[in-house]
Amino acid sequence: MGDSQKSSRLSGFYQKTVTERVAILADWACLDTAEIDVLADSLGVAQADKMIENVVGRYALPLGIGANFLVNGDEHLIPMVVEEPSVVAAVSNAARLARSGGGFFAGSTEPVMIGQIQLLDVPDLAAAQTAILAAKEVLLAAADTSRTIARLGGGPRDLTLHPLAETLTGPMLIVHLHFDCRDAMGANAVNTAVETIAPQLERLSGGRALLRILSNLTDERRAWAETAIPVSVFATGEQSGHEVAQAIVEANAFAMADPYRAATHNKGIFNGIDAVLLATGNDWRAVAAGGHAYAARSGRYQSLTEWRLIARAEDWQQTSRAGTPSWLAEAVAYPLLYGRLEMPLSVGIVGGATRSHPAAQVALKILGVQSARHLAELIVAVGLAQNLAAVRALVTDGIQRGHMRLHARQIAVSAGANDAQVDAIAAQLVREGAIRLERAQELLTEIQKS
Ligand code: MEV
Numbered sequence: 001m002g003d004s005q006k007s008s009r010l011s012g013f014y015q016k017t018v019t020e021r022v023a024i025l026a027d028w029a030c031l032d033t034a035e036i037d038v039l040a041d042s043l044g045v046a047q048a049d050k051m052i053e054n055v056v057g058r059y060a061l062p063l064g065i066g067a068n069f070l071v072n073g074d075e076h077l078i079p080m081v082v083e084e085p086s087v088v089a090a091v092s093n094a095a096r097l098a099r100s101g102g103g104f105f106a107g108s109t110e111p112v113m114i115g116q117i118q119l120l121d122v123p124d125l126a127a128a129q130t131a132i133l134a135a136k137e138v139l140l141a142a143a144d145t146s147r148t149i150a151r152l153g154g155g156p157r158d159l160t161l162h163p164l165a166e167t168l169t170g171p172m173l174i175v176h177l178h179f180d181c182r183d184a185m186g187a188n189a190v191n192t193a194v195e196t197i198a199p200q201l202e203r204l205s206g207g208r209a210l211l212r213i214l215s216n217l218t219d220e221r222r223a224w225a226e227t228a229i230p231v232s233v234f235a236t237g238e239q240s241g242h243e244v245a246q247a248i249v250e251a252n253a254f255a256m257a258d259p260y261r262a263a264t265h266n267k268g269i270f271n272g273i274d275a276v277l278l279a280t281g282n283d284w285r286a287v288a289a290g291g292h293a294y295a296a297r298s299g300r301y302q303s304l305t306e307w308r309l310i311a312r313a314e315d316w317q318q319t320s321r322a323g324t325p326s327w328l329a330e331a332v333a334y335p336l337l338y339g340r341l342e343m344p345l346s347v348g349i350v351g352g353a354t355r356s357h358p359a360a361q362v363a364l365k366i367l368g369v370q371s372a373r374h375l376a377e378l379i380v381a382v383g384l385a386q387n388l389a390a391v392r393a394l395v396t397d398g399i400q401r402g403h404m405r406l407h408a409r410q411i412a413v414s415a416g417a418n419d420a421q422v423d424a425i426a427a428q429l430v431r432e433g434a435i436r437l438e439r440a441q442e443l444l445t446e447i448q449k450s
Pocket of ligand 1: 084264265266267268269271390391394399
């Protein structure tokens with residue numbers, strides 16, 4: 001919870017029972033009984049019925065805890081909702097490794113979103129732009145439609161013009177409204193604001209307003225995380241730490257150069273990011289859309305992360321764009337594996353499902369975030385850790401070994417194994433290298449007979 005007295009380093013957490021883990025978490029995050037109950041069963045059908053249309057039930061997913069996170073010197077446990085085995089274990093492991101370099105250093109821009117208004121049939125593009133810019137202050141005042149966001153200190157910040165001289169249907173003038181959403185994700189506020197000023201823009205331009213909607217490419221609302229880890233921690237039985245770190249750099253170079261690899265590389269980042277977005281009731285489709293669009297900003301779709309080796313302290317200052325935190329630079333032993341993830345991240349801690357989903361409220365309490373920016377900074381650190389975990393596995397054991405262990409547990413559960421039987425059956429399936437449902441059923445029958 002960002003409390004320097006507590007450590008998020010939870011060794012052996014995975015070996016505990018669910019009840020034991022909940023007790024540790026409740027103590028760590030000071031959860032009361034009602035909040036603890038929410039972890040097991042959060043959203044009633046009646047509440048769900050108010051969230052979307054045509055509700056017929058609820059659909060549960062596992063909620064796990066990403067452990068060991070140290071971000072800007074604060075300890076954090078990370079609630080993650082995800083269906084894929086290995087994601088939570090892998091990110092916790094990467095966060096543990098990052099602690100040897102002082103964890104993650106994260107930052108963010110002001111939470112400014114862009115709303116777009118598409119103006120068509122504008123008789124004179126140049127004259128329209130002059131008229132709109134002359135009325136900028138009036139338009140910004142008219143766009144200040146959200147009392148809630150104004151109370152938080154946000155609101156419209158700027159208005160910019162983006163003429164498209166040539167499109168498939170002819171020229172158009174696109175107006176961007178830059179809107180500071182503070183602790184809200186802000187979709188509703190931005191959409192209301194652009195709809196409100198569209199008639200004025202029509203009058204000023206002599207054109208016709210068609211689309212009035214936010215952009216999910218929130219490149220003015222970004223977060224970044226960095227880590228710098230002594231390479232020695234990556235040593236395996238077969239490879240030196242330096243070799244593994246160098247291989248991670250080479251794997252990243254592949255994802256920078258090749259969109260087929262970049263898509264998979266970035267999917268690994270979103271494994272972690274989406275899991276926290278889901279846990280906190282945020283719109284993961286919006287963040288994914290923005291992240292992938294940002295990954296293609298150079299004109300070619302590329303890796304969102306960068307990884308490089310830093311041989312000496314002198315090289316560090318030039319590498320870190322976010323500035324060198326002195327506690328990090330002082331704590332580390334060179335050479336370092338340096339990683340950075342920067343991407344658009346529009347999240348909220350007020351409004352929407354963040355407010356209406358009881359589990360999202362508990363997730364925010366566990367995270368101990370004070371603002372939407374703080375949440376975005378933790379999420380981007382999770383994305384960087386998840387990427388490190390995936391690429392490290394890929395350049396060493398390969399991804400299947402860890403996956404298969406967890407997959408075997410799922411197969412054992414599907415075969416009908418109870419808590420006491422799952423581990424033995426899964427271990428036998430892995431030993432035999434045959435992780436199949438029929439074999440799990442045979443093993444279960446054998447155990448039941450004995
Ligand atoms: C699997 O969900 C994610 C990975 O494919 C990511 C990657 O390849 O970097 C392992």
